[in-house]
Amino acid sequence: MTIEFRAAVFRTANTPMTIETVSIPSTPPPGEVLVRMRASGLCHSDLHVIVGEWEVPTPMILGHEGAGVVEAVGEGVSGVAPGDHVILTWTPPCRRCRYCVSGRPVLCDEVARHSANHLSSDGRTRIRTVDGQEVYSFAGTGTFGEYTMVPESGAIPVRADAPFEQASLVGCSVTTGVGAAINTANVRPDETVLVLGCGGVGLNAIQGARLVGARRIIAADLSDTRLERARHFGATEVVNTSEEDLAERVPQLTDGRGVEVAIEAIGLPATIEAAYASLARGGRAVVAGQVPDGLTITIDPFVMSDSELQLIGSNYGSSRPAIDFPQLIDHYLHGRIDLDALVTRVMGLDEINDGYDELKRGIGIRSVIKY
Ligand SMILES: [Zn+2]
Ligand SMILES: [Zn+2]
Numbered sequence: 001m002t003i004e005f006r007a008a009v010f011r012t013a014n015t016p017m018t019i020e021t022v023s024i025p026s027t028p029p030p031g032e033v034l035v036r037m038r039a040s041g042l043c044h045s046d047l048h049v050i051v052g053e054w055e056v057p058t059p060m061i062l063g064h065e066g067a068g069v070v071e072a073v074g075e076g077v078s079g080v081a082p083g084d085h086v087i088l089t090w091t092p093p094c095r096r097c098r099y100c101v102s103g104r105p106v107l108c109d110e111v112a113r114h115s116a117n118h119l120s121s122d123g124r125t126r127i128r129t130v131d132g133q134e135v136y137s138f139a140g141t142g143t144f145g146e147y148t149m150v151p152e153s154g155a156i157p158v159r160a161d162a163p164f165e166q167a168s169l170v171g172c173s174v175t176t177g178v179g180a181a182i183n184t185a186n187v188r189p190d191e192t193v194l195v196l197g198c199g200g201v202g203l204n205a206i207q208g209a210r211l212v213g214a215r216r217i218i219a220a221d222l223s224d225t226r227l228e229r230a231r232h233f234g235a236t237e238v239v240n241t242s243e244e245d246l247a248e249r250v251p252q253l254t255d256g257r258g259v260e261v262a263i264e265a266i267g268l269p270a271t272i273e274a275a276y277a278s279l280a281r282g283g284r285a286v287v288a289g290q291v292p293d294g295l296t297i298t299i300d301p302f303v304m305s306d307s308e309l310q311l312i313g314s315n316y317g318s319s320r321p322a323i324d325f326p327q328l329i330d331h332y333l334h335g336r337i338d339l340d341a342l343v344t345r346v347m348g349l350d351e352i353n354d355g356y357d358e359l360k361r362g363i364g365i366r367s368v369i370k371y
Contacts, residue, residue, distance in 0.1 A: 001026040003034075007061045007127070007145025008352045009135065013052030016353040017062070017144070022135055024127050024147050028074035031121070033155045035086060038164035040143035041065035042355045042367045043172050044200065045290070049138070050356055053292060056118060059129065060136040064090045065172035066143030067164045068371075070155060077152045084157045085164075087171045087329075089321035090115060090139035092154030106316045115140025121151050143168075144352060146371055156325040162332065165346055165368045166339035169200075170328050172316075173366065174339065177204020179317015179324060180263050180288040182212050189213035191260035194250060195235070196275050198226040200342065200366055201288055202265035203233045207337050209261075210234030218253060220246055229365065232341060250278040263314075264289050269297045276311055284310035288317070342366045 003026045008017040028034045046062040048054040070084045080086060092115055093105035100108050114121050118136040126149040127135040127142070135142075142148050158167060177200065181187050193209040195202050198221040209217045210233070219230035220239045227238040239249045250258060258280035264272045267289030276285040276299055303309065317324070331337045344364035347355055355367040 003147060005146035006349060007135075007142075008063075008349060009129075010049065010056075010060045010062050011058050013050065017050075019350055020129065022061075022127050022129055022145065024149055026072065028072055028077075028149055029122075030075040031077060031152055032074045032149050033070055033077060033080055033086075033152055034072040035068040035088065035148050035150060035155055036071045037066050037068040037143055037146055037148060037371050039067050039168040039371065040369045041169045041172065042352070042359055042369070044359065045172070046138065047356060047359055048290075051360075056138065057136050059133065060118060060138055061127065061142035061145045061148075062138040063143030063145075064088070064139040064141040065168055066141060066148070067168040067171065068148075071147070073152070079152050080155050080157050085160045085162070085167070086155040086157050087167055087321075087325045088141045088143060088148070088150055089154050089156055089171065089325070090141050091316055091321065092140065092151040095153060103320060104318070105320055106318060115154070120149070143171075144349070144369065146349075153322075156321050158326050158329045159333070162329045165343050165370060166332065167329060168368060169339055169342055169366060170325050173200035174204050174328055174337075174342070175319045175321065175324055176288060176314075176317045177201040177206075177265065178208035178211065178328060178337065179319040180265070180286050180314040181205045181208030181214075181261075183318035183324075184288070184312055184314035185261045185263060185284060185286045187212050187214050187261055190215055192216040192218065192254060194218045194220065194259040194262040194275065194278050195230070196220045196262065196264045196271045197266035197289060198223075198230040199265065202263075203229055203342065203365065205263045205265055205288060206230055206235050207233045211331060211336055218250070218259065223362075229341075233338065246274055247277060254280070258283060260284070261286065267291045269295050272297050273299065276309065279307075279309050281307040282309070284312055286312050286314050288314045343368050346370050
């Protein structure tokens with residue numbers, strides 16, 4: 001038995017996705033979960049595929065930032081049940097490899113083999129076009145359709161009183177940004193934090209730093225509109241880098257010391273170097289932005305050892321989704337982080353191409369598809 005449903009199908013870069021009817025088994029295989037999607041954010045990573053910067057197998061259902069309701073579970077699934085509200089993670093942990101066992105599921109060996117290659121855990125796909133062609137699911141999640149099938153560990157149950165539109169964002173940008181501050185950088189209340197780039201990830205890094213009580217939070221961006229938003233999410237000072245030189249402003253703002261933590265949320269060599277250059281002695285720079293393939297940065301290794309500087313990569317906010325997703329939903333519902341202001345447009349699946357055009361042009365913070 002299969003379920004037919006509507007999905008946005010990607011076939012060729014720089015060509016609009018088409019809304020098509022596709023099918024999925026109504027009974028999940030052992031260990032998997034059929035999820036009826038209720039909301040999905042339009043994240044920047046999918047845009048890399050849409051504009052042809054990242055090559056993927058096609059046809060593919062994009063989307064990896066979603067929330068929904070469990071429709072059915074396969075044999076052996078005990079962690080979730082039909083009716084549960086879930087947020088999907090694009091790093092469904094195997095729970096057995098050395099990374100999973102040591103609490104770093106983002107680095108899971110199985111994720112690197114399967115969902116990172118847009119496949120299910122058996123190396124196959126679950127969705128078919130009307131003429132029987134295999135359809136890949138981006139990052140093993142494929143949230144731009146009304147249904148998806150994920151491993152049990154990829155569907156994280158959360159409390160049912162969180163609205164799906166806001167909850168969906170926890171599946172990627174919120175966890176990536178807040179996690180970069182609270183997990184990767186482990187910001188403490190006596191520290192000053194600089195965040196470079198105030199898009200979806202940067203704004204969440206700012207509210208992550210605020211959540212753990214950072215003493216001061218300096219936001220840097222080229223746009224006054226984005227810097228206004230940064231203030232809303234917790235920045236105590238802002239620097240418009242189209243008008244001011246960050247290398248001058250950071251020492252002025254910190255009595256010549258620099259910052260204890262700098263979080264780069266853009267993904268450019270120059271801003272990673274600027275983050276590193278802004279550190280106080282003993283400081284740590286976190287790279288949360290995704291840099292295009294093949295680029296390199298230059299740092300001075302003498303200063304690095306002499307000043308005990310750290311340069312740290314952050315993937316998915318160094319998160320443990322099973323712990324972090326319910327935690328972030330609690331923080332949101334108790335008013336300690338703001339997910340409402342992140343949602344600047346709610347749209348139907350049919351408007352998805354328009355939504356990505358807006359994202360390309362830098363309009364709004366997050367558009368969310370409501371199913
Ligand atoms: Zn693992
Ligand atoms: Zn994302």
